[in-house]
Amino acid sequence: MGEIFLGLGGNDENQSLDLGRANRHGLIAGATGTGKTVTLQGMAESFSANGVPVFVADVKGDLSGIAMAGSSKFKHADKLEGRAKDLGMETYEYSDNPAIFWDLYGEQGHPIRTTISEMGPLLLARLLDLNDTQEGVLQIVFRYADDNGLLLLNFEDLQSMLLYASQNSKELSSVYGNVSRQSVGAIQRQLLSFESQGADQFFGEPALEIDDFLKTDEEGRGYINVLAADKLMRSPKLYATFLLWLLAELFETLPEVGDPEKPKLVFFFDEAHLLFDDAPKALEDKIEQVVRLIRSKGVGVFFVTQNPTDIPDEVAAQLGSRVQHALRAFTAGDRKAIKAAAENFRINPELEIAQVLTELKVGEALVSTLDEDGAPTVTQRTLIKPPRSRLGPVTKKERAIIKSISPVEGKYDEEVDRESAEEVLAQKASDAVETAKEVEAKGEEEVRRQPRKTKSIWEKAFSRGAKVAVGSVAGMAASKVLGKKSRANPMRSGVTSAAGSIATDLAGPVAGRFVRNLIGGLMR
Known part of the structure; x- marks a missing residue:
């Protein structure tokens, strides 16, 4: 199996991470300014060089430089080159990495979107800080949309559904359970507050395809997916x-692979404490379950945080590799945390781990990984290797160039707004107004004899299919004029198109319900 070099241990032996054990997850921890970001950057480079795609969240705006080669002209270059010399890295040269920039807001990279249906009521309820009663109402709204073939794609769709639920609360309550207008109103207020933070831009189409996170370049290097999160961090929830949803999507999408020779993707979760802040115990349990299960999909998750005690014990128990930078001991609470952190490392008789944790210099860390048998290696005080890419952000011009040569350029940049719940409900309301006017003018019996104005999902599909069939007939005629043979059967093309259209219209509700059931099973 391959391995990635982490640094030189105090025993003068190289400290490395076995690629075949990288899906057993890990932890990078340490106080501010002790070198966590540099460690993360160096590890991401090594994974990429070994053909492993990487996802990193750039919470401070300085990780984007991973796409550009470092240089002797840049700040701290002398320290990087000096450290490489200390480590005996004779082949140390600056180099860039293949990177794709992403941004939920679409400002510093390709926008990342998902649909309201794919997110599901459980994660939305957490996002909106809903209580159990309000979450139950949200569940009913989703169920009604599924039962009636209404696509929930963006915020407007959800707002339209909530308005409909409020106006028809008695009807929904008789079928699905109590839907109080007060609960609907509370959800609407939370949505408005959330929308004011720009979160509505995350919901819509085209939705992210997970395979776009798993790309390699022509040289076989894994793409490093950099999420611009400096603005996103203003909305920590x-x-x-979002990152929890992404893990759930990876779990649902990827096949079982057990323990591969190298991971299919390595996921760095910076500011990991935010995942657990104010989270109920039931949610923590399920996060632990997701982390444990996603390992078999070949995904390695590395939590990056200031203090290892930010990670609940049940989750920390799943983290096989640990890179612990210095911790500060200013208060009694700090000393208690240092003692707890020291107890999670394999004992090294030559190190007083609790004491060393307060003495580590910038760029040093205590390192323990998993050996070939899956057992933790003896903890070593380690000088961490320097990255080869730039330390610091890219310029606006460099970011634009990298975006323009991205393998997903043009795929997600323009939002698509197809017919969904908002349009269907608006049309339904319009039809109701017209019908009321006609009833008043012509009488109820006369109106009942008139054909329905709004087509059903099946009628719309076959209507589109008929248009395809007409196009196919015209195509055959043109082929004959040009002396070409056509194998297309216009009737079959029409039926196939109708079936495909039905599948498209139903795919959102049906697939969305399937994914939500799966995520719900994990989250409950």
């Missing part, structure tokens, strides 16, 4: 919920 959105940041944490």
Whole structure:
């Protein structure tokens, strides 16, 4: 199996991470300014060089430089080159990395979107800080949309559904259970507050395809997916919920692979404490379950945080590799945390781990990984290797160039707004007004004999299919004029198109319900 070099241990032996054990997850921790970001950057580079795609959240705006080669002209270059010399890295050269920039707001990278249906009521309820009663009403709204073939794609769709639920609360309550207008109103207020933070831009189409996170370049290097999160961090609950959703999507999408020779993706979760802040115990349990299960999909998750005690014990128990930078001991609480952190490392008789944790210099860390048998290696005080890419952010011009040559350029940049719940309900309301006017003018019996104005999902599909069939007939005629043979059967093309159209219209509700049931099973 391959391995990635982390640094030189105090025993003069290289400290490395076995690629075949990288899906057993890990922890990078340490106080501010002790070198966590540099460690993360160096590890991401090494994974990429070994053909492993990487996802990192750039919470401070300085990780984007991973796309550009470092240089002797840049700040701290002398320290990086000096450290490489200390480590005996004779082949140390600056180099860039293949990168794709992403941004939920679409400002510093390709926008990342998902649909309201794919997010589901459980994660939305956490995102909106809903209580159990309000979450139950949200569940009913989703169920009604599914039962009636209404696509919930963006905020407008959800707001339209909530308005409909409020106006028809008695009807919904008789079928699905109590739907109080007070609960609907509370959800609407939370949505408005959330929308004011720009969160509505995250919901819509085209939705993210997970495979776009798993790309390699022509040289076989894994793409490093950099999420611009400096603005996103102003909405910490959105940041944490988004990453939790992403883990759930990876779990649902990827096949079982057991323990591969190298991971299919390595996921760095910076500011990991946000995932657990104010989270109920039941949610923590399920996060632990997701982390444990996603390992078999070949995904490695590395939590990056200031203090290892930010991670609940049940989750920390799943983290096989640990890179612990210095911790500060200013208060009694700090000393207690240092003692707890020291107890999670394999004992090294030559190190007083609790004491060393307060003495580590910038760029040093205590390192323990998993060996070939899956057992923790003896903890070593380690000088961490320097990255080869730039330390610091890219310029606006460099970011634009990198975005323009991205393998997903043009795929997500323009939002698509197809017919969904908002349009269907608006049309339904319009038809109701017209019908009321006609009833008043012509009488109820006369109106009942008139054909229905709004087509059903099946009628719309076959209507579109008929248009395809007409196009196919015209195509055959043109082929004959040009002397070409056509194998297209216009009737079959029409039926196939109708079936495809029905599948498209139903895919949102049906697939959305399937994914939500799966996520719900994990989150409950």
